[in-house]
Amino acid sequence: MLREVTATRYVEPLREGGSLPGLVEADDLGLYVTKFTGAGQGRKTLVAEVICAALARGLGLRVPRLVTVDVDPVLGLGEPDEEVQDLLRRSGGTNLGVAHLSGALGFDPLAYTVDQAEAGRVVWFDAVTGNVDRSWRNPNMLVWQGRLWLIDHGATMIWHHNWRGAEAAAARPHDASDHALAAFAPAVAEAAAELAPLVTPDLLARAAAEVPDAWLAGEPGFANPDEVRTAYTRALLARAGTPVDRLVTGLPEAEPPGPAGWAATGREAGA
Structure with a gap:
């Protein structure tokens, strides 16, 4: 399970995307980019x-690093922004905190080079999880301490929004033509050979076990949170075992000239 902290101060909203995450200080004195259940x-x-x-x-x-952040709705009473007040009132209880990486920069393909092996691992991982939100327009990656970090996976596994069609949706190939790392000639086949054997039922069960029961309870079609966890495990295990040529599509066959013409983000971000 994720470590639990309690929010002690709402620092500021982070107005990127539609969910209005906020930078929150917790009782362990850490700063967390907090994503709220009321969003x-x-x-x-x-x-x-x-x-x-x-x-x-x-x-x-x-x-x-992720934690759960316990939020008391009264935390928002002193906020001047009514939108933030409403969000905090709706988000009492368990929320998600992402460790704030102080000084991290948004990934810029013109300023940071990714080797083919690392690019391949990221693209394959995104194909397995069905990530539709790591494009060159919105890379959802940070460079921190000289290394690449992956963030913002809320738009993955879109099949879990309709479990009745999950099996068919999870079997669809992933179009990586728009991927933020496509221009670095990702070595996806090599990544699949390296990583697919690591995606075991045990690893996936441990990953699903980190989700709080409160976020899984009451899911239509399932008797309890553990049944939902099993459904996630089954879908991801099947995708990880899919041959790479059927899993990932849209990548160039030959190494492209590079990311010229891509816009630099120039963005500093927290997590």
């Missing part, structure tokens, strides 16, 4: 964040 995307985005972060760590990819 419009709902709790499933938090489930996706937790499972994908745990899977990424198991595969040797870098992701910021």
Whole structure:
């Protein structure tokens, strides 16, 4: 299970995307980019964040540390922004905190080079998790202490929004033509050979076990949170075992000239 902390101060909103995450200080004196259960995307985005972060760590990819953040709705009473007040009132209880990486910069393909092996691992991981939100327009990667870190996995595993069609949706190939690392000629086949054997039922079960019961309870079609966890494990295990030529599509066959023409983000971000 994720370590639990309690929010002691709402520092500032981070107005990127539609979920209005906020930088929060906790009782361990840490700063966390907090994603709230009361946000419009709902709790499933938090489930996706937790499972994908745990899977990424198991595969040797870098992701910021996650915690659960207990939020008292009264935390928002002193906030001047009514939108923030409403969000905190709706988010009492368990929320998700992502460790703030102080000084991290948004990934800029013009300033930071990714080798083919690392690019391949990231692209394959995104194909397994069905990540539709790591494009050159919105890389959702940070460079911190000279290394690449993956963030924002709320838009993965879109099949969990309709479990009846999950099996068919999870079998669809992943179009990586728009991927933020496509221009670095990712070695996806080599990554699959290296990482697919690591995606075991045990690893996936441990990843799903990190999700709080409160975010899984009451899921239609399932008797209890453990049944939901099993469904995530089954879908991801099947995708990890899919031959790479059927799993990943859209990548160039030959090494492209590079990311010329891509816009630099120039963005500093927290997690």
